[in-house]
Amino acid sequence: MKRTNELIVALAVLAVVTVITWGLFAVGDNMPRGVTPFSKDVYHLHNTVLGIVTVIGILVFTAMFTSVVVHRKSKGYEPAKFTHSTKAEITWTTIPILILIVIAIPATSVLIDMEDTGGAEMNVKITGYQWLWKYDYIEDGISFYSALDRDSNRARQIGSGINPRDVDNYLLEVDNRLVLPTNTRIRFLLTADDVIHSWWVPELGWKRDAIPGMINEAWTYIEEEGVYRGQCAELCGKDHGFMPIVVEAVSPEEYRRWVEAQGGEVAMEPEEHPGFVGRDRASGSDEQPEESAETINIAVLEQG
Amino acid sequence: MSNATTANHDDHHDHHPTGLARWLFTTNHKEIGTLYLVFSLIMFLVGGAMALVIRAELFAPGLQLVNPEFFNQMTTMHALVMIFGAVMPAFVGLANWMIPMMIGGPDMALPRMNNWSFWILPFAFTILLSTLFMPSGAPASGWTLYPPLSLQGGNSLAFVILSIHLMGISSIMGAINVIATILNMRAPGMTLLRMPLFVWTWLITAFLLIAVMPVLAGAVTMLLTDRFFGTSFFDAAGGGDPVLYQHIFWFFGHPEVYILILPAFGIISEIIPTFSRKRLFGYTAMVYATATIAFLSFTVWAHHMFTVGMPLGAQLFFMYATMVIAVPTGVKIFNWISTMWRGSMTFETPMLFALGFLVMFTIGGLSGLMLAIVPADYQYHDSYFVVAHFHYVLVTGAVFAIMAGVYYWLPKWTGHMYDEKLGKIHFWWSTISVNVLFFPQHYLGLAGMPRRIPDYAIQFTEFNMISSIGGFAFGFAQLLFAYIVWKCVRGGAPATAQVWEGARGLEWTVPSPAPLHTFDTPPKVDDSVTAHKDELS
Numbered sequence: 048m049k050r051t052n053e054l055i056v057a058l059a060v061l062a063v064v065t066v067i068t069w070g071l072f073a074v075g076d077n078m079p080r081g082v083t084p085f086s087k088d089v090y091h092l093h094n095t096v097l098g099i100v101t102v103i104g105i106l107v108f109t110a111m112f113t114s115v116v117v118h119r120k121s122k123g124y125e126p127a128k129f130t131h132s133t134k135a136e137i138t139w140t141t142i143p144i145l146i147l148i149v150i151a152i153p154a155t156s157v158l159i160d161m162e163d164t165g166g167a168e169m170n171v172k173i174t175g176y177q178w179l180w181k182y183d184y185i186e187d188g189i190s191f192y193s194a195l196d197r198d199s200n201r202a203r204q205i206g207s208g209i210n211p212r213d214v215d216n217y218l219l220e221v222d223n224r225l226v227l228p229t230n231t232r233i234r235f236l237l238t239a240d241d242v243i244h245s246w247w248v249p250e251l252g253w254k255r256d257a258i259p260g261m262i263n264e265a266w267t268y269i270e271e272e273g274v275y276r277g278q279c280a281e282l283c284g285k286d287h288g289f290m291p292i293v294v295e296a297v298s299p300e301e302y303r304r305w306v307e308a309q310g311g312e313v314a315m316e317p318e319e320h321p322g323f324v325g326r327d328r329a330s331g332s333d334e335q336p337e338e339s340a341e342t343i344n345i346a347v348l349e350q351g
Numbered sequence: 352m353s354n355a356t357t358a359n360h361d362d363h364h365d366h367h368p369t370g371l372a373r374w375l376f377t378t379n380h381k382e383i384g385t386l387y388l389v390f391s392l393i394m395f396l397v398g399g400a401m402a403l404v405i406r407a408e409l410f411a412p413g414l415q416l417v418n419p420e421f422f423n424q425m426t427t428m429h430a431l432v433m434i435f436g437a438v439m440p441a442f443v444g445l446a447n448w449m450i451p452m453m454i455g456g457p458d459m460a461l462p463r464m465n466n467w468s469f470w471i472l473p474f475a476f477t478i479l480l481s482t483l484f485m486p487s488g489a490p491a492s493g494w495t496l497y498p499p500l501s502l503q504g505g506n507s508l509a510f511v512i513l514s515i516h517l518m519g520i521s522s523i524m525g526a527i528n529v530i531a532t533i534l535n536m537r538a539p540g541m542t543l544l545r546m547p548l549f550v551w552t553w554l555i556t557a558f559l560l561i562a563v564m565p566v567l568a569g570a571v572t573m574l575l576t577d578r579f580f581g582t583s584f585f586d587a588a589g590g591g592d593p594v595l596y597q598h599i600f601w602f603f604g605h606p607e608v609y610i611l612i613l614p615a616f617g618i619i620s621e622i623i624p625t626f627s628r629k630r631l632f633g634y635t636a637m638v639y640a641t642a643t644i645a646f647l648s649f650t651v652w653a654h655h656m657f658t659v660g661m662p663l664g665a666q667l668f669f670m671y672a673t674m675v676i677a678v679p680t681g682v683k684i685f686n687w688i689s690t691m692w693r694g695s696m697t698f699e700t701p702m703l704f705a706l707g708f709l710v711m712f713t714i715g716g717l718s719g720l721m722l723a724i725v726p727a728d729y730q731y732h733d734s735y736f737v738v739a740h741f742h743y744v745l746v747t748g749a750v751f752a753i754m755a756g757v758y759y760w761l762p763k764w765t766g767h768m769y770d771e772k773l774g775k776i777h778f779w780w781s782t783i784s785v786n787v788l789f790f791p792q793h794y795l796g797l798a799g800m801p802r803r804i805p806d807y808a809i810q811f812t813e814f815n816m817i818s819s820i821g822g823f824a825f826g827f828a829q830l831l832f833a834y835i836v837w838k839c840v841r842g843g844a845p846a847t848a849q850v851w852e853g854a855r856g857l858e859w860t861v862p863s864p865a866p867l868h869t870f871d872t873p874p875k876v877d878d879s880v881t882a883h884k885d886e887l888s
Contacts, residue, residue: 071790075791075793075794075797075814076794076795076797076798076814077797078730078797079798079799085726088726089726089727089729089730092724092726092727093721093724093727093730096720096721096724096727097721100717100718100720100721101717103717104713104714104717107684107685107688107713108710108713110688110692111688111691111706111709111710114688114691114692114693114694114696115691115696115698115706118627118691118692118693118694118695118696119695119696119697120628120695120696120697121697124693124694124695124696125695126627126628126629126693126694126695127629127692127693127694128629129632129693130629130630130631130632130633130634131632131633131634131635132632132633132689135633135685135689136633136636136682139681139682139685140678140681140682143677143678143681144678147674147675147677147678150674150720150724151670151671151674154670154724154725154726154727155667155670157726158663158666158667158670158725158726159663161726161729162663162666202413203413203414203806204414205414205415205418207413209413210413211412211413211806211809212412212809216808217412217808217809218412218806218807218808219808241499242499242500242503243497243499243500243593245658245732245733247733247799247801249730249798249799252729252730253658253726253729253730254658254729254730254732254733255658255660255729256658256659256660258587258593258594258659258660259499259587259588259593260586260587260588260592260593261587261592261593261594261660263659263660264660276808277799278799278801278804279801280658280732280733280734280801281497281658281733282423282492282493282497282500282802282803283500284423284491284492284500284503285418285419285420285423285491286419287419287423287803287804288419288801288803288804288805288806288807289419289806
């Protein structure tokens with residue numbers, strides 16, 4: 048009698064919990080699938096693990112709310128006396144371990160693939176500054192800075208009177224995009240000049256810290272042409288929220304034409320850059336130059 | 352409030368000072384417990400106000416209210432105040448009030464040190480909060496104080512480090528006191544495996560505190576000498592390593608996470624059996640699971656820093672070790688549900704908060720398992736997904752457990768029942784608003800919004816607005832909590848000694864309100880009085 052009661056309630060609770068969970072998935076955003084083999088691996092891994100933990104959560108909540116509905120004093124339910132079950136304890140220790148192994152196997156293989164940065168066809172050095180990025184194309188001898196674009200920078204000032212909605216790609220546009228060829232194995236060398244930054248383009252599937260005094264490695268292989276946007280992900284000071292990343296992936300042929308058009312011009316040294324604020328600031332954060340990104344934009348424009 | 356019931360105790364106990372001196376010089380565990388809890392509530396509201404500044408700025412894209420420097424100061428101070436000022440002192444307050452009564456001891460083992468460890472805190476937080484008014488502003492590099500960024504700040508860094516040292520000294524003394532009390536002050540018959548789980552979790556937490564607070568002290572002292580005395584521990588230009596700081600910090604930081612949650616496990620393990628009218632399921636397994644979690648917490652620190660570029664082998668080790676923590680944590684969840692199963696449940700406010708904890712801590716635990724998966728963590732790391740995760744475990748985990756504990760023991764402390772209707776309103780208001788506040792942050796993180804940014808791209812607008820509305824609703828619900836506590840202190844229906852029908856354990860054998868001195872002569876303890884039973888012996 049009581050057992051049937053529990054079973055019926057459990058099925059009803061299961062239905063309710065499942066519908067709520069489905070609703071939470073339906074209204075929200077998920078991780079982007081991305082445009083590289085690695086980002087797709089990560090996306091599938093994320094979905095797999097999310098699926099597993101969702102099922103675990105639904106089962107746990109079903110058991111819990113079934114108990115809440117059925118085992119009430121107000122329904123005259125007498126408390127049972129049991130306080131221990133070795134069999135149950137072994138079961139719910141073993142099953143989670145098996146589930147973890149199922150998760151660990153694909154996670155390990157994706158990670159090993161990710162960490163293999165060999166066989167690169169081209170190398171790009173990424174340097175983080177407060178608050179802009181510098182890109183050096185090692186083979187092609189191109190070098191430039193990439194900072195928040197002028198429109199976003201105007202709109203983001205307090206009391207600017209500009210509605211951010213009227214700015215295209217507000218906070219996600221730069222003056223100079225990182226142009227990369229598709230279908231090419233590209234190795235990134237990441238470092239920073241002042242504090243720790245983190246280079247993150249979700250569509251590429253990873254972020255990696257850019258640390259002063261160290262060089263980190265990561266790689267990508269972009270399969271689809273397009274514009275992919277990201278941001279600095281490690282708190283790096285007052286304009287941490289204002290140093291976006293824009294990758295423009297073009298065909299290898301178009302990339303070659305872009306390289307020719309650059310004319311081999313190399314950017315100035317960071318110290319000569321008018322917007323540079325990243326060094327010798329330890330004596331006080333109070334005297335930071337205002338609107339640094341604005342000045343940099345002007346400088347880059349003048350530079351042609 | 353507690354003088355009236357001390358009649359049958361020795362006379363000299365009644366000659367204690369009154370007014371301010373009573374609180375300044377008290378060595379009584381109950382009064383010090385009250386001081387800790389009041390301090391914690393004040394800090395909770397201060398830290399909450401900072402969170403509302405953050406949520407107000409993030410309500411819409413564009414900068415409307417504060418400049419980015421002040422925004423960063425708010426995120427940093429909010430975390431420091433909530434972790435060190437609100438959650439940790441609340442647990443110490445509960446430990447002070449309840450541990451001696453739960454083990455049948457007359458007081459804490461080291462009463463004068465107890466007084467000192469509390470009275471350091473107001474000074475520590477005055478120093479910390481004073482940095483907000485300094486020319487260089489409060490620290491703005493995140494509560495983790497990562498160099499080189501933290502070294503760019505002004506002289507206020509020195510004040511922050513001093514206040515962290517003071518908090519550390521206070522925590523270590525509190526932890527020593529808890530260990531000394533539990534190991535020495537138990538009544539005859541209160542064997543280790545008869546102790547309530549709250550006492551067990553605190554004993555383990557105290558060892559964690561002693562192990563890691565000195566590590567934090569070392570890390571921030573190296574920051575201090577790097578910033579002011581020309582050393583280069585964390586400066587690559589001088590042969591140092593900025594990542595070294597992160598390793599040291601998180602060697603403290605991860606056990607710290609468990610310092611913030613293990614006593615919560617203890618509270619929940621007391622409340623669920625009471626309102627299920629059934630003994631805790633798998634008591635011994637719960638004790639071992641707690642110890643296992645504490646041990647493993649020392650082996651997983653680098654999962655906070657998967658993106659710094661560690662060798663493959665290290666990343667695999669930290670991934671596997673982190674995943675393993677899911678096993679003992681799962682044991683706890685399953686045991687709590689088994690305790691409820693076939694019980695005879697009622698749903699007073701403490702039980703509601705305990706059930707809220709159970710659901711939402713599970714959500715936070717499951718997203719924690721996702722974060723352990725290194726390749727996926729390359730996407731989650733430093734995004735709002737992480738923010739959502741740790742607020743689920745810290746707000747709906749630790750803070751909900753503290754509130755559950757306060758409602759549970761408030762009648763014992765004050766001798767009055769709190770207003771049950773208002774308590775239930777507080778629970779439902781908090782639970783709904785806290786999910787409106789934090790659940791959308793999962794979506795924001797997955798969609799690519801980094802944490803600690805004062806302004807965001809247009810596509811993040813809707814979920815940030817929803818989150819901010821939830822934030823304000825949750826914030827104001829806590830004013831109701833303060834009112835309920837105040838109202839209960841002032842009066843209410845008289846509470847019996849037992850208070851709750853299903854309550855077991857020594858603390859329910861003394862009158863309500865608990866007299867200033869309890870168990871001057873040790874009680875006799877056997878399985879009939881204890882809350883739990885070691886069913887293996």
